[in-house]
Amino acid sequence: xxxxxxxxxxxxxxxxxxxxxxxxxxxxxxxxxxxxxxxxxxxxxxxxxxxxxxxxxxxxxxxxxxxxxxxxxxxxxxxxxxxxxxxxxxxxxxxxxxxxxxxxxxxxxxxxxxxxxxxxxxxxxxxxxxxxxxxxxxxxxx
Amino acid sequence: xxxxxxxxxxxxxxxxxxxxxxxxxxxxxxxxxxxxxxxxxxxxxxxxxxxxxxxxxxxxxxxxxxxxxxxxxxxxxxxxxxxxxxxxxxxxxxxxxxxxxxxxxxxxxxxxxxxxxxxxxxxxxxxxxxxxxxxxxxxxxx
DNA sequence: CATAAACAGTTGAGGTTGGCAAATATCCGC
DNA sequence: GCGGATATTTGCCAACCTCAACTGTTTATG
Numbered sequence: 001x002x003x004x005x006x007x008x009x010x011x012x013x014x015x016x017x018x019x020x021x022x023x024x025x026x027x028x029x030x031x032x033x034x035x036x037x038x039x040x041x042x043x044x045x046x047x048x049x050x051x052x053x054x055x056x057x058x059x060x061x062x063x064x065x066x067x068x069x070x071x072x073x074x075x076x077x078x079x080x081x082x083x084x085x086x087x088x089x090x091x092x093x094x095x096x097x098x099x100x101x102x103x104x105x106x107x108x109x110x111x112x113x114x115x116x117x118x119x120x121x122x123x124x125x126x127x128x129x130x131x132x133x134x135x136x137x138x139x140x141x142x
Numbered sequence: 143x144x145x146x147x148x149x150x151x152x153x154x155x156x157x158x159x160x161x162x163x164x165x166x167x168x169x170x171x172x173x174x175x176x177x178x179x180x181x182x183x184x185x186x187x188x189x190x191x192x193x194x195x196x197x198x199x200x201x202x203x204x205x206x207x208x209x210x211x212x213x214x215x216x217x218x219x220x221x222x223x224x225x226x227x228x229x230x231x232x233x234x235x236x237x238x239x240x241x242x243x244x245x246x247x248x249x250x251x252x253x254x255x256x257x258x259x260x261x262x263x264x265x266x267x268x269x270x271x272x273x274x275x276x277x278x279x280x281x282x283x284x
Numbered sequence: 285c286a287t288a289a290a291c292a293g294t295t296g297a298g299g300t301t302g303g304c305a306a307a308t309a310t311c312c313g314c
Numbered sequence: 315g316c317g318g319a320t321a322t323t324t325g326c327c328a329a330c331c332t333c334a335a336c337t338g339t340t341t342a343t344g
Contacts, residue, residue, distance in 0.1 A: 004266055007269050008257045008269055011264075011269045011276070012256075012257035014272075014280060015160075015261065016254065018279065018280060019161050021280075027204070027331085036299095038302095041162070055320090055322080062166035062169070063302065065323090067301065067302060069323055070300075070301080071300085071301080089310075089320090091310045091321045091322070092322080119154045121278075124149060127149050127150055130275050131152055131156055133271060136268060137160065137261065138159060138160060138163075138260055178302095178328095178329065195293095196292075196293065197291090205330085205332085206332055206333075207292075207294090208294070208331085208334095211295080212329080231292085231340070232339060233340065234291095235292080235293065286343100287343085287344085288344100289340105289342075290339100291338100291340075292340100294336080294337080295337095297334090298332090298333095299332090302329075305326090307323080308324095309323100310319105312319080313317095313318090313319100314317095
């Protein structure tokens with residue numbers, strides 16, 4: 001199944017390098033909005049118009065469900081999200097972003113979308129090629 | 143200075159997606175070696191044969207110097223790294239990886255080098271092209 | 285040479301995240 | 315209606331993170 005192991009590994013190592021380098025940006029950006037990196041991650045996952053059960057959030061963050069309670073507590077205390085009991089199933093609590101939360105989320109995503117140095121320095125051709133390859137890599141498995 | 147803002151932003155958004163997806167792998171891999179993600183990051187930065195002052199480590203991790211103390215305390219307690227007073231300047235303490243640390247580090251890096259699904263599924267041509275582009279992106283500024 | 289400023293690392297307080305186990309409330313099948 | 319799953323919460327504890335204050339060492343300056 002693997003075509004060329006060395007080629008693949010080198011590819012991943014480069015990407016991994018970029019990943020670690022840019023990982024350091026997250027706490028900084030989060031701090032600009034008075035948020036923790038986790039809170040940023042949560043806000044990102046709460047797409048406007050949709051309502052997400054807390055359990056699904058835990059899945060999305062890849063962490064234990066018990067953590068989410070505290071994270072949402074703090075976001076709710078700041079009036080950015082709201083807990084509502086599920087209509088069909090009253091065990092679940094679904095999350096909705098408040099007006100204030102949406103406003104913050106919009107600015108936050110805009111800020112995070114600013115490409116970092118390594119991307120900015122690429123030629124337009126490289127950028128186009130990179131986008132195309134990444135789209136193929138992230139394509140959902142059919 | 144910016145060629146095509148939309149093209150660049152799309153490129154970064156795709157990469158950012160991949161970054162977030164793969165970020166979740168880190169804690170899992172770290173746990174396989176009884177390490178925290180931060181400890182992994184530190185071990186990765188401590189290249190064999192070199193000696194790194196604690197301050198530089200803080201820079202590499204993008205965090206306050208005071209964190210490093212505790213992180214290194216735990217790594218040292220497990221006999222993976224060693225603190226030594228700097229020879230030229232006795233304020234600094236440089237870190238060296240022990241024999242045990244090197245062994246663990248080797249296995250750890252090998253494990254982390256395993257390419258994840260999105261990379262494995264790419265064609266050899268795409269992998270080659272991706273490597274080339276990433277090399278250009280990460281090229282040190284001359 | 286002496287004193288002050290700058291610097292590396294540590295310590296302590298306070299807050300957020302992380303996992304695990306136990307408790308609570310609700311749902312589903314029988 | 316009863317018993318077993320399921321969603322969230324709570325409590326406990328460890329790690330990480332920042333900031334401010336402190337120790338020891340170096341460097342600059344008068």
